[in-house]
Amino acid sequence: MTSVSRDGHGPDPQDDPAIRRAQEERLARVWEQPKGWRYWTAVNNSEVGLWYIVTSFAFMLFAGVLGLLIRAQLARPDGDLLSAELYNQVFTLHGTAMMFLFGVPIFEAVAILLLPALLGARDLPFPRLSAFGFWCFLLGGLFVCGSIFFDAAPNSGWFMYPPLSIDQGGIGAEIWLLGLSFIEVASIAAAVELIVGVLKCRPPGMHLNLTPLYGWYVLIVGGMIVFAFPPLIAGDFLFELEKAFDWPFFDASRGGDPLLWQHLFWIFGHPEVYIIFLPSIALLAMIVPTFAQRPIAGYSWVVLSAIGTGFISFGLWAHHMYTTGMPSISLGFFSAASEAVVIPTGIQIFVFIATLMMGRVIRSVPMLFALGALMIFVAGGLTGVMIAVAPFDFQGHDSYFIVAHLHYTLFGGMVFPLMAGFYYYFPLAFGKLLSRRLGIIAFWLLFVGFNVTFLPMHLTGLLGMPRRVFTYPQNLGWEIPNLVSSLGAIVIAAGFATVILDVIRTLRNPATAPRNPWNAGTVEWMLEMPPKPWGARTIPHIESRYPIWDAPDFLARYDAGRFYLPDAEEGKRETIVTSVLDADPVQCLRVPGPGLMPIVAAVALAAMFFLATFHLWTLTVLAGFVALGAILWWLWTGTALPPEKPVKEIGLGERVPIYMAGPQSVGWWAMFITMTADLVAYLSLVFSYFFFWTIHTDFPPADAAGPGWAGPLAAGLLFVLAWGLTLAARKLNDRAHIGATRVCLGAGILAGAVGIAALIAGPALTGLDATHHAYPAIVWALVVWIVAHAGIGLVSQGFCLAGHIRGRLTSDHDADIWNTTLYWHFLLFTALVTTLVIGGFPLVA
Amino acid sequence: MDPGRAPTSGRFCSPRRSGPCISSSSIPGFAVYCAKAGRDAALDPARAAVLAASTVALGFLVWLFLGSWRRRRPSVTDADFSFEGNTPEERHRFLTHMSLASSALSIVAVIYTTIPILVLETCR
Numbered sequence: 019m020t021s022v023s024r025d026g027h028g029p030d031p032q033d034d035p036a037i038r039r040a041q042e043e044r045l046a047r048v049w050e051q052p053k054g055w056r057y058w059t060a061v062n063n064s065e066v067g068l069w070y071i072v073t074s075f076a077f078m079l080f081a082g083v084l085g086l087l088i089r090a091q092l093a094r095p096d097g098d099l100l101s102a103e104l105y106n107q108v109f110t111l112h113g114t115a116m117m118f119l120f121g122v123p124i125f126e127a128v129a130i131l132l133l134p135a136l137l138g139a140r141d142l143p144f145p146r147l148s149a150f151g152f153w154c155f156l157l158g159g160l161f162v163c164g165s166i167f168f169d170a171a172p173n174s175g176w177f178m179y180p181p182l183s184i185d186q187g188g189i190g191a192e193i194w195l196l197g198l199s200f201i202e203v204a205s206i207a208a209a210v211e212l213i214v215g216v217l218k219c220r221p222p223g224m225h226l227n228l229t230p231l232y233g234w235y236v237l238i239v240g241g242m243i244v245f246a247f248p249p250l251i252a253g254d255f256l257f258e259l260e261k262a263f264d265w266p267f268f269d270a271s272r273g274g275d276p277l278l279w280q281h282l283f284w285i286f287g288h289p290e291v292y293i294i295f296l297p298s299i300a301l302l303a304m305i306v307p308t309f310a311q312r313p314i315a316g317y318s319w320v321v322l323s324a325i326g327t328g329f330i331s332f333g334l335w336a337h338h339m340y341t342t343g344m345p346s347i348s349l350g351f352f353s354a355a356s357e358a359v360v361i362p363t364g365i366q367i368f369v370f371i372a373t374l375m376m377g378r379v380i381r382s383v384p385m386l387f388a389l390g391a392l393m394i395f396v397a398g399g400l401t402g403v404m405i406a407v408a409p410f411d412f413q414g415h416d417s418y419f420i421v422a423h424l425h426y427t428l429f430g431g432m433v434f435p436l437m438a439g440f441y442y443y444f445p446l447a448f449g450k451l452l453s454r455r456l457g458i459i460a461f462w463l464l465f466v467g468f469n470v471t472f473l474p475m476h477l478t479g480l481l482g483m484p485r486r487v488f489t490y491p492q493n494l495g496w497e498i499p500n501l502v503s504s505l506g507a508i509v510i511a512a513g514f515a516t517v518i519l520d521v522i523r524t525l526r527n528p529a530t531a532p533r534n535p536w537n538a539g540t541v542e543w544m545l546e547m548p549p550k551p552w553g554a555r556t557i558p559h560i561e562s563r564y565p566i567w568d569a570p571d572f573l574a575r576y577d578a579g580r581f582y583l584p585d586a587e588e589g590k591r592e593t594i595v596t597s598v599l600d601a602d603p604v605q606c607l608r609v610p611g612p613g614l615m616p617i618v619a620a621v622a623l624a625a626m627f628f629l630a631t632f633h634l635w636t637l638t639v640l641a642g643f644v645a646l647g648a649i650l651w652w653l654w655t656g657t658a659l660p661p662e663k664p665v666k667e668i669g670l671g672e673r674v675p676i677y678m679a680g681p682q683s684v685g686w687w688a689m690f691i692t693m694t695a696d697l698v699a700y701l702s703l704v705f706s707y708f709f710f711w712t713i714h715t716d717f718p719p720a721d722a723a724g725p726g727w728a729g730p731l732a733a734g735l736l737f738v739l740a741w742g743l744t745l746a747a748r749k750l751n752d753r754a755h756i757g758a759t760r761v762c763l764g765a766g767i768l769a770g771a772v773g774i775a776a777l778i779a780g781p782a783l784t785g786l787d788a789t790h791h792a793y794p795a796i797v798w799a800l801v802v803w804i805v806a807h808a809g810i811g812l813v814s815q816g817f818c819l820a821g822h823i824r825g826r827l828t829s830d831h832d833a834d835i836w837n838t839t840l841y842w843h844f845l846l847f848t849a850l851v852t853t854l855v856i857g858g859f860p861l862v863a
Numbered sequence: 864m865d866p867g868r869a870p871t872s873g874r875f876c877s878p879r880r881s882g883p884c885i886s887s888s889s890i891p892g893f894a895v896y897c898a899k900a901g902r903d904a905a906l907d908p909a910r911a912a913v914l915a916a917s918t919v920a921l922g923f924l925v926w927l928f929l930g931s932w933r934r935r936r937p938s939v940t941d942a943d944f945s946f947e948g949n950t951p952e953e954r955h956r957f958l959t960h961m962s963l964a965s966s967a968l969s970i971v972a973v974i975y976t977t978i979p980i981l982v983l984e985t986c987r
Contacts, residue, residue, distance in 0.1 A: 227946045227957035318944050318957060322964045330972060345897065345986055347906070350979025358975045362968060561949045600951045712898040 032579050041585040042555070048586040049140070049552040052612045059612040061145040064553065067131025068447060070152050074123040077159050081115035082514065084108050086507055089471070093504035095492040105488035106173035107166055107190065113176030118198050119159045121294040121432060122243075126151070126208035128439065129236050129297065133212060135446060135542035136230045136304075138221040138558045140583075140593040141609050143684040144211050146616045146652070151211070153620030154204035161628055162197035165190060175486060177283050180268040180276045184260065192261050192631045199254045200627040202247050209243035210691045212236050214684050219593060220601045221541070222582060222672070224560040230540055231314065234321050235300030238328045239293050244691060245332065246289035248699035253282030255699075256706065256799060262633060265788045265795035267706070273719070273792035277342060278709055282702060284335035292331040295431040296324060299366060301439030302388050306370050308442075308538040309385045310377025313564055316369045323369075326362030334359060340411045349408040356406035363399065367392060382536070383457030384442040390465045391434030398426025401476070416486075419479025425472045437464070437517070445531040449548025450524050460516040467509030474499035474506075539564030544576050556584040557594050559670060560601075582669040594668060595684055605678045606666045608659075615652040622648050650817065658685065658833035660826070679833035689837045693844040696807075700848045703803060707796045707855055711863070718793050718860045722786070725797055729780025730857025734850055736773030737808070740766045741846040744815060748839045751822070754829040763819040770812045773849070774805050780857065800852045804845075811845045814838040897986035904986045917977040924966045924973065931963035 031037050052060055060066070087108050091097045100108060130148050134141055142148060165171040172194035174183035183191045216237040220229060257279065259265040266272035268279050307314045314320065333355040336348060370392065379385065401423040405411045414420055437460075444452050478499040483490060490496055534543040541558065543566060556579040562568040575581065582594055582603070595605035622645035629638040661676040668674055680686055711717040743766035751759040781801055786794035818835045821827035827834050893909040936956050939948040946957035 223949060225949060225951065225954040227954045228949060313945075313947075316944065318946055318960050318964070322961055322968070325961070325965060326968045333972075333976070345902065347893075347897070347979055347983050347986065350983065351976055354975040354978055355972070358972045361971065563947060600954060712895055 030580070032584065038579055038584075041579060044586045044589070045552040045555075046550070048589055048591055048611075049550075051551055056612065059614050059617065061149040061610065061612055061616060062551070063130050063134050063141050063145060063148060064447075064549065064551070066145070066148045066152050067127055070123065070127030070130055070155070073152070073156050073159065074120050074127050077115050077119035077163065078124075079514070080163055081112050081120060082511065084112040084115070086511060088112060089504040089507040091488065092490070092500050094501065095490055095497055097489045100488065102488045103173065104169075106486075107169070107171035109486055110172045110175055110190075110194075111163065111166055114172065114194065114198070115159075115163060116428075117176060117290065117294075118201055119155075119163070121428070122205055122290065123155055123159075123201075124436065125239060125294065125297040126205065126212070128301070128436075128443075129212050130208065131447060132232070132443060132542065133215050133236060134219075134553055134593075135545060136232055136540065137215065137219055137224070138541045138544070138554050138560070139215070139219045140553045140557070141591065142211050142215045143219055143593075143595070143607060143609065144214070144688065145609050146613060146656070147207050147211050147688075150616035150620050151204035151207040153617050154207070154623065155201055157620060157624040158197045158200040158204070158627070161200075161624070162193060165193045177287060178257075178279075179283075180257070180260075180279050181270075184268065187261075189631065192258065195254045195258050195261065196627045196631045199251060199258075200624065202251055202254075203623075205243055205247055206692065206695050209240040209247075209695075210688050213240035213244070213691055214687045216240070217598045218595050218684050218687060219607075220596055221557050221560050222594065222596055222601055222603045222670075224596075224601045226599055227318075228560060228563050230563070231303035231317065231320055232297075232300045235296050235303070235324055238324050239296050242289050242293050242296075242328050242331070244695045245698050246286050246293060248695050248697075249282045249702040250286035252699045252702035252706070253279055253286070255803075256282075256703075258630075259788075259795070259799060262630075263788070265798070266792055267795055267799075269792075272790070273710065273714065274795075275710070275713055275792075277339075278706055280339050280342065281335070281709070282706070284338045285332075285702070288335040288338065289328075289331045291427070292327055294428065296327065298391075298432040298435035298439070300324075301442070302370055302391065302435050303366075304538075304540060305384050305388055305438055305442050306373050307377075307564075308536050308540075309380045309382055309388075310373050311380065311537070312373065312377040313539070314369065315373045315376055317563070319365055320369050323362035323365035327359060327366075330355060330359045330362065337406055337411070340408050341415045353406055353408055357403065360399065360403060367396065382441075383452070383454055383461065384438040384536075386458065386461045387434050387438035387441065390461060391430050391438060394426055394430030394434060394465075394468065396430070398423060398428075398430050402427060414479060416484055417479035418475045418483045418485055421485050422472050422475035422479060425468075425475075429468050429472070434464075437461075440517075442536065444524075445535050445547060446542060446545065446549065448525065449530045450527065451531040451535055452524050453520050456516055456520040456523075460513050460520065463509055463513030463516060467506050467511075467513055470506030471503045471510060472506070474502045478503070534566065539567035541565060544573055555579055556581040556669070558582075582672065584669060588662070594674075595678070603668060603672050603674050604682060606668050606674050606676050607684065608661065608676065610656050613652075613656065615648060615656070619645055619648040619652060646813070650813070653817065654821075654826075658826075658831065660828075660831045677831060677833075679831070680836045683833055683836075685833055686836055686840060689840050693841060697844055697848065700803060700851075703796070703800055704851060704855060707800065707859075710792050710796060718863060719791060722791070722793050722860075724784025724786040724794070725780030725801075725856050726784050727857040727861060729776050729778075729783065730853035733773045733777035733780070734853035734857075736769050736776055737846055737849040737853075740770035740773060740811070740815075741842045743769060744835075744839050744842045747818070748832070748835045751827070751829055751832055751835055756822075760819060760822055763815050763822065767812050767815045767819070770808055770815070774808050774812075777801055777804060777808075777849075777853070797856045800856055804849050804852050807845055807848065811838075811842055814841055900986060902985070902987050906980070906984055906986060909986075910980050913977065913980045917973055920973050921970060924970045928963060928966040928970065931959050931966065934959050935963055 049062065051057060051065065087100060091099045091105060130142065170189050170193065172178065172187065172190035174187050174191060178191060178194055216229070216233045256267045260267050260269070266274040268274045268276045270276065303314060303320055334352060336344065336352045337356045340349060405414050405420065405423060441452055441457055444450065478496055481495050483496050531547050533547045541560065544558065545554070556576060558565065558576055558581045565572045583592055586592065591609045591611055593607050593609055594603050595607045596603050622641055625641035626638055626645055629641055663676065665673050665675050743762045747759045747762035747766065750762060778801060781794065781797055786797060788795045788798040815838060818827055818838050821834055893913050896909045897904065938944060938946045938956060939953050944960060946953055946960065
């Protein structure tokens with residue numbers, strides 16, 4: 019049979035098997051994995067996603083062993099397996115690793131692995147950014163976890179409350195602060211990658227309303243990370259300044275307040291719970307329709323409820339702080355908001371149940387885990403409703419009731435859905451099916467073990483046992499529930515051991531899974547088994563949510579390469595960028611192949627953070643320069659490279675440009691999202707300034723001399739000038755005024771540099787001593803923040819100037835200067851707010 | 864100072880420190896009012912401000928809701944809420960439906976969080 023060609027004229031070349039074979043050979047060569055030690059330089063999502071998953075599972079197992087140690091210690095009264103100090107380190111690291119090294123990273127890991135397949139794309143838009151994020155995560159995680167072997171692990175609980183963590187935290191607190199800040203960088207990098215991936219890399223035809231639900235969840239959770247993680251980064255910044263330089267942000271004797279940390283932590287910490295929960299529930303949204311063999315009932319309601327949950331989750335944080343003596347109005351407000359979040363959360367659960375009731379359910383291991391997840395999560399949600407009510411929480415606060423509640427929500431909302439997804443998507447990653455029999459055994463071990471461990475903890479808590487005690491005396495009635503919990507923990511361990519055994523057994527077995535083994539309808543199951551290095555053979559044109567079910571010839575057309583980009587003629591890795599709303603093809607994006615730079619940059623940045631922990635400042639600065647150099651080299655040699663031709667034929671009669679700059683390009687979007695996150699961190703610092711103002715009757719204090727208005731005013735004007743020159747350079751470059759562009763960039767650097775000096779001069783010349791009081795400390799913190807950002811702004815201008823001189827930045831290829839200008843928009847805003855706050859507010863206060 | 868509680872730990876708010884606690888609410892002006900006025904201050908001025916803010920928010924949300932309601936059309940594929948069609952128009956209908964439902968959810972959330980201010984009398 020002859021079909022119409024891709025451009026609509028003459029016979030289709032895809033009819034010729036020889037042509038198709040040649041295309042596949044070229045694709046295989048382009049997407050080939052590097053061999054030997056160079057394997058670790060791979061950046062493709064299939065490798066990086068896999069490493070990410072394995073690493074976060076390894077951290078989970080490590081934290082699980084710590085959990086077993088906790089249970090062994092508490093199995094009987096007056097336990098002496100662990101000393102009090104070691105116990106503090108163990109429970110702190112258990113919580114820290116589970117939340118920061120497993121809960122959030124596993125979302126990024128799974129999304130990096132799966133998202134391109136779900137979108138029919140060859141890769142995500144910034145593969146090296148994913149690789150960089152992975153290496154940051156690995157190094158930061160090893161640093162934090164390794165500390166326990168040197169008796170130096172953090173020991174003040176996973177939320178690190180001052181003053182305890184400052185007075186007794188020792189170096190462990192700094193390992194926590196700097197190690198986790200470093201990992202948060204990786205999380206934000208992944209969020210940027212995933213948001214741009216969902217918005218701009220959907221296959222042609224996949225309108226927003228056809229996007230897989232997993233894509234929606236990734237988009238929402240990515241957005242939540244952008245707004246939730248920065249407050250913690252700001253908190254870490256202040257905390258590290260206090261630990262390292264004695265700036266008293268959290269020291270009540272010098273005008274600080276420990277509650278500021280609690281606010282910054284929980285503004286992050288509560289959305290984080292949903293950041294962990296939503297992507298796991300997203301896996302259920304893919305699994306349930308497959309095993310009900312029908313489309314999801316109420317697609318739009320799931321999207322709505324995911325957005326609603328994400329949004330409301332930002333208004334709940336103070337329910338972690340009910341016992342800080344908040345006024346009743348705050349209690350009332352946060353109780354009401356905490357109850358309100360039940361509405362959207364419940365909608366998702368009911369949609370899954372409705373889908374199952376309307377379909378014919380096929381029994382399988384993923385479904386077993388999905389049902390277990392719903393049962394456990396509903397139980398955890400109900401205790402959540404109880405402790406959202408302040409009077410009940412006063413009784414349960416800091417007791418084992420809370421421990422039971424949080425484990426029910428996290429196991430039901432995250433671990434079980436994740437296990438369901440693990441069994442479901444294992445064939446997509448390895449081309450093999452896990453054992454049904456072992457899966458069922460593992461499920462029952464985990465389900466029974468979990469309930470035996472954590473159900474009695476509700477009782478232990480109501481009987482008055484506080485969390486985080488390293489032992490307890492006899493005759494309080496706590497012996498039996500604790501012993502039962504400890505026995506249950508062994509059963510959970512046996513469940514995970516069964517899963518690991520199953521994985522090893524399956525990977526050794528040469529038998530491969532059939533294609534689309536679950537008879538699913540979504541795009542990702544078009545992939546061949548075992549999976550090919552190139553991912554999608556051809557990037558499909560999507561016309562429905564379940565193309566494999568709805569279009570009978572979909573797989574045949576896919577196999578014959580009859581969609582977009584069936585070839586790699588130029589020997590480059592390519593994927594398609596589409597428009598945000600209706601996914602019209604707009605660009606053929608060249609994505610980079612293997613490279614060392616992500617590793618070098620991650621190692622240098624890790625060195626910077628780790629050396630700072632030990633206050634080795636010279637080496638820290640040195641490592642910072644190495645990291646900066648590596649990142650600049652990476653940008654110079656590998657981003658926004660001018661292509662050999664302006665447009666390319668991508669199939670089905672579409673011709674799109676290869677190079678794009680400005681708001682249409684993925685790089686501009688990534689910069690915008692990154693800077694939004696950065697802005698949120700900055701606004702958290704401004705929040706801290708006004709937080710101090712609300713708690714003090716005289717703020718700024720009467721004896722504070724600085725920073726005056728002259729320095730900030732001069733700095734503000736100079737930053738306006740530098741911003742204006744950068745914008746002028748972009749516009750002049752667009753009109754190919756070569757000399758004027760360079761003059762503007764050079765003058766912009768000069769104006770920015772003098773602006774930095776003026777900003778520092780304000781507090782420096784008026785003698786503000788940051789260690790004296792929280793007021794000078796927060797003024798200096800704002801100044802340091804802006805100076806560091808302005809420094810990066812100058813480097814960006816210099817980068818553009820050098821690029822312009824070397825001919826890599828021209829009027830046709832101007833992505834760098836577009837992104838630099840965007841950076842300066844944000845920088846200008848934050849600089850002006852800073853000058854108004856530190857220079858202007860004292861005049862009106 | 865609050866006579867009933869000695870400031871021995873950072874885990875609760877004294878009158879001077881009630882501000883940060885309240886400032887955690889979504890109504891910063893009200894938080895600042897109570898922080899500066901002290902724990903025993905009457906809520907009345909703040910209540911009026913919060914009710915005004917809630918009314919404005921609800922008015923805006925109702926306006927959004929009605930706007931979406933007027934524009935809403937059932938899905939082209941099955942006259943239901945599936946929105947499975949593969950056209951820009953269907954995508955538009957889907958987004959209209961999302962905005963309709965989101966504004967309804969927001970209206971509920973605003974009412975929920977305004978209720979406490981109706982029953983409390985002081986900043987305590």
